[in-house]
Amino acid sequence: MAETEPYAPRTVAPSGLPLLIAEAFDRGRVTGLRHAVAAYAEASGLAGQRLEDFVLAVNELITNAVRHGGGQGWLRLWREDHTVRCEVSDSGGGIAASQLGDRDRPPPNTTGGRGLWLARQLSDDMVVNTDATGTTIQISTAVGDPTG
Template sequence: MTQFDPTDPAVAGYTLLLKAAFDRATVAAVRHQVGAFARRCRMSMDSLDDFLVAVNEAMTNAVRHGGGTGQLLLWRDGALLCQIVDHGPGFDATPYLRPHRRPQPSPTGGMGLWLAQQASDDLRIHSDATGTTISISGSLGSSGEP
């Protein structure tokens, strides 16, 4: 997990595949949409399972800790890039920048972002008082087309 790269995916050449708002009631439906796009892009089943675990954990965190709602943006280039955005109070991401250190569970959670980091090719976090953006990358095969 690294510091967030502020480059706009559209500027970097990514194509937007999906933009969806979500809340507690719609997390599963949006996750299924992400899975459908990833399959159409020919993401391998092993990579797809891991990618969806990471996306689900980030969406669940947005609902639990980021104000109850969020927005998901799914981008494609040579890989899939999923951004989960919320408008919660933000948090200190520093403890999550140690990729191999398993955090201690707490009464409010504590394992979701670590699990998402373990399941993704790359996970980046930008969090401040206006909200949090978590960017998750997942590799595609060389012939992936949406």
């Protein structure tokens, strides 16, 4: 990432809620950022399989931002009521409508194309905003048992 042109988030962080993480990232920060997300999500009340699923979903989003979204991105993580939320933004060329509309599991013989599908499967909710100037994806997972 260029020092003279810092990456700026595409959206405004939620007002009034303390952010646990608000960080620009590139390829060199993916692993460290994944560990930070895991630690903060666990401290926010996620545990067990829900924690593992959430961290994997976030990892898919940040990896996609690096691979397909211009090589860098911006991550924000916060807790809102009984929900942990993560937003990942990039400045890539956007996601094709055909990819967004396809909710089916990618065939096993295809290379790639599983990141968005996995993130959707592993989180309670996913909202995607995308256009030719970039993409912002927000995922959320309820803290505790969502059925109880």
